[in-house]
Amino acid sequence: MTNQKKQTSEAAVREIRRRTRRKFSPEEKIRIVLEGLRSENRELKEVVAEITLKNRVLKKSLTGHGEEDAS
Numbered sequence: 001m002t003n004q005k006k007q008t009s010e011a012a013v014r015e016i017r018r019r020t021r022r023k024f025s026p027e028e029k030i031r032i033v034l035e036g037l038r039s040e041n042r043e044l045k046e047v048v049a050e051i052t053l054k055n056r057v058l059k060k061s062l063t064g065h066g067e068e069d070a071s
Helices: 002-018 026-063
Strands: none
Touching: none
């Protein structure tokens, strides 16, 4: 493939992508961004909950609270 043909085909692909690119309204952009922040917030809350639970279990195992008497 010649260099000229390669450049022409690349330009054609860029033009097609440019023309078919989705255009979002400002409201849609805001909705998309907020949904992403909500999703990230939900994931972070789950991580905090897991760490808190592990922390409580470790504290109980160190202090002996929560253990049943073996005798």
